[in-house]
Amino acid sequence: MEKLLHTPEGVRDLHDAECEKKQQLEGKLRHCLHRFGFRDVVTPTFEYFDIFRKERGTVPSKDMYKFIDREGNTLVLRPDMTPSIARCVAKYYKEETNPLRLSYRGNTFVDNSGYRGKLKETTQIGAELINDASVVADAEMVALMAECLKAGGLKEFQIEIGHVGFFTALAKEAGFSEEEAAEVREFIESKNLFSVEQVLSGKQLKPELKELLLKLPEFFGSVEKLQEVRSMTNNEEACAALDHLMQLHRYLESFGVASYISYDLGMLGKYGYYTGINFRALTYKTGESVAAGGRYDHLMGQFGKQAPAIGIALYVDTLLLGLSRQGLIQEQKDERTLVVYEKQAECDAIRFVCELRAEDVDAMLEEKCSDTEWSAYEKRIGTNGITQIYMVTTEDIQSVK
Secondary structure, three states: OHHHHOOOOOOOOOOHHHHHHHHHHHHHHHHHHHHOOOEEOOOOOEEEHHHHOHHHOOOOHHHOOEEEOOOOOEEEEOOOHHHHHHHHHHHHOOOOOOOEEEEEEEEEEOOOOOOOOOOOEEEEEEEEEEOOOOHHHHHHHHHHHHHHHHHOOOOOOEEEEEEHHHHHHHHHHHOOOHHHHHHHHHHHHOOOHHHHHHHHHOOOOOHHHHHHHHHHHHOEEOHHHHHHHHOOOOOHHHHHHHHHHHHHHHHHHHHOOHHHEEEEOOOOOOOOOOOOEEEEEEOOOOOOOOEEEEEOOOOHHHHOOOOOEEEEEEEHHHHHHHHHHOOOOOOOOOOEEEEEEOHHHHHHHHHHHHHHHHOOOOEEEEEOOOOOOHHHHHOOOOOOOEEEEEEEOOOOEEEEO
C-alpha cells in the first residue's frame, strides 16, 4: 500500500503553492501568445505511432510510451507537439493559404531513462506560424519567444540561433551519405571535435571545407561572427544561410530583442525535421534550455499539405524552476474566507456564502462540529490561506479576522 502513495520515476504531483505558481505562469505565457494573434488548438494526448515515426525526424522510437488499442493499432503518448499540430492543420486547414497562427498548451511524454531526475512528463506552451516562409516571420517568432520569457518574469536569458541549412550545404559539398551526415551532425551538436575529425580523416575533402567542418562547433557569438564565417566559404547554399541570419538580425533589431540574441552555427537542433533556423533560450540555474523552436518547411507535406511553418515551444517546468532558483517568483497572497455555521443555521450560511462568492471572494463553507469550540476555528486564521472567518448562528453572523 505504501508504494501506491508514490509516483513513478519521472512524474510528480503538484499541489498548493507550487501548483498555483505554475498555473499563473501558464496564464502569463498564453496571454503573451494571444497578444501576437495566436489562437488555441487542442490535440489528443495520444496518437497513432506513425505520426511520430522515424521519418518525421522526431523523438526516437525507444523513448516513446507505446500501447496497443483493441483494433491492434500501435498508439503513443505524444512525445512532441509539432507533428500533432502538423497533422491537425493538414486535416482541418488543408486548403488554407493565408498565414495560420495556432497556439497550444499540453503535456509531452518522453522516456528519458538514461537521465535520472529528469521529468518524463513535461508541460509545453507553444505557437506555430504556418503558411509564411518570410524572414520577417522567423524574426517575429524569435521575438515572440523573447517576449514570452519576459512576460513570464525572466530577467536574464540568451537566445541562441543556428541554421540547419549551413551544415546541410557543407555536408552536400563533402559528399556525405545520409548516415554520415547524421553522425557528423550529432558530433557537431555535442561539440565532439575529436569524433568529427575521425570521420573527416577518411574523406578526401578540400582543405577549406575540412577546416569549416572542424571549426563549426566553434562558430558562435555575435552577428559579426557570421560575417567572419562568410568570408571562409564560396558555397552558395551555405552563404545563403548566413545571409538569411544576417537579415534576420536586422529584423530582430527592429523588434527590439537583438540584445538577447547570439548565433551558433554548430547548433543543429534535436529534431530532424528542422529545415532553416533553429533556436533555443538559455538562462542560469536550470541546466537546460527553457524554450526552443525552429523552421520546419517539409514536415507538413508528410501529412498532405505543402506549407512552410515555424514554431516555438516554452518548457513550463524548466522555466518555473529557473524563475524559482533566481528568486523571480513573487509569492501570491492567498486569501480565503471560511464560513462556519451551526446546523440549525445552514440555510442562512448557504445564502451568505453565495453572496460572498458573487462578490468574487474565495469562500469555503463548513459545518461546526458539535464538540468543537468556536475558539478552535479562530485559530485557523493564517492557515491554508484563511484570512477571515465568519461564524453563522441562528442569531447572527460574526466576523473574525
